[in-house]
Amino acid sequence: MTNQPAGRRPDELFETGADRAGYVQEMFGDISARYDLMNTLMTVGRHHAWRRMAARALVRPGDRVIDVGCGTGDLTFACLDAGAGDVLGLDFARPMLARAREKATHRGASGAAFALGDATQLPLADASVDGWCSAFVVRNIPDLDAALAEAWRVLRPGGRLAVLEIPRLSPSPLRPLARVHFNRVVPLLGGLVSGHGSAYRYLPVSVDHFLAPPEFTQRLRSHGFRVREVRQLMFGTVALHVADKPVAHG
Numbered sequence: 276m277t278n279q280p281a282g283r284r285p286d287e288l289f290e291t292g293a294d295r296a297g298y299v300q301e302m303f304g305d306i307s308a309r310y311d312l313m314n315t316l317m318t319v320g321r322h323h324a325w326r327r328m329a330a331r332a333l334v335r336p337g338d339r340v341i342d343v344g345c346g347t348g349d350l351t352f353a354c355l356d357a358g359a360g361d362v363l364g365l366d367f368a369r370p371m372l373a374r375a376r377e378k379a380t381h382r383g384a385s386g387a388a389f390a391l392g393d394a395t396q397l398p399l400a401d402a403s404v405d406g407w408c409s410a411f412v413v414r415n416i417p418d419l420d421a422a423l424a425e426a427w428r429v430l431r432p433g434g435r436l437a438v439l440e441i442p443r444l445s446p447s448p449l450r451p452l453a454r455v456h457f458n459r460v461v462p463l464l465g466g467l468v469s470g471h472g473s474a475y476r477y478l479p480v481s482v483d484h485f486l487a488p489p490e491f492t493q494r495l496r497s498h499g500f501r502v503r504e505v506r507q508l509m510f511g512t513v514a515l516h517v518a519d520k521p522v523a524h525g
């Protein structure tokens with residue numbers, strides 16, 4: 276693999292000119308078979324409840340939704356369960372999409388469609404969806420502003436956005452514990468379970484380079500979104516932002 280040659284540190288992926296998106300795309304392709312199991316182990320099974328919460332905050336009956344960076348499809352399915360009419364799951368890692376399609380067939384999720392694509396260039400017309408969502412994705416997108424501009428473009432006025440993410444950890448009495456979890460436990464488990472230690476060493480580094488919840492709120496506002504709700508979950512190690520694209524006045 277050329278994106279992170281042996282011996283390079285995950286920090287180097289955040290240096291100017293590094294192909295972080297290429298690394299992320301290849302890495303999720305490599306870990307797709309064990310991705311769901313690792314999520315369950317890392318979150319002690321809580322991850323499904325967070326996606327359900329995001330989906331309920333986002334979806335109105337019959338909505339057309341896009342799930343960006345859908346991975347193996349769990350947020351797509353949560354949106355359908357919450358009443359969406361149809362959900363397009365989009366991801367740039369083919370093996371993750373293959374898993375999502377298998378799961379959709381198994382579940383009989385006829386409202387789900389999956390497509391290969393990039394968060395920064397959505398294959399949708401302007402103002403064509405009611406909801407835009409992502410879970411554990413935006414931290415991995417080097418050009419976050421391009422992805423948020425695309426979310427704004429494809430959402431209809433009055434449409435909603437929900438983002439689940441692991442934010443940069445704020446100082447708190449529990450932060451040392453969270454750091455041990457992300458910096459020690461997760462890479463160890465990831466190496467054992469997925470056989471891809473580098474993926475799970477990248478995770479805590481990507482968290483350190485991401486935004487804290489108030490900063491992400493500001494970023495959403497800078498794109499015009501009205502932030503409705505920010506929920507901090509699992510002792511602040513996961514954040515849910517819910518926002519809408521206001522209907523223009525005047």
Ligand SMILES: C[S@@+](CC[C@H](N)C(=O)[O-])C[C@H]1O[C@@H](n2cnc3c(N)ncnc32)[C@H](O)[C@@H]1O
Pocket residue numbers: 296299300303304343344345346347348349350365366367368371392393394395409410411412415416
């Ligand atoms: C941590 S996984 C999250 C998967 C899923 N949303 C979930 O809740 O389990 C991140 C996913 O985002 C995808 N991804 C990251 N950057 C992307 C981009 N720029 N465009 C499309 N997909 C992207 C990865 O391929 C990966 O499948």
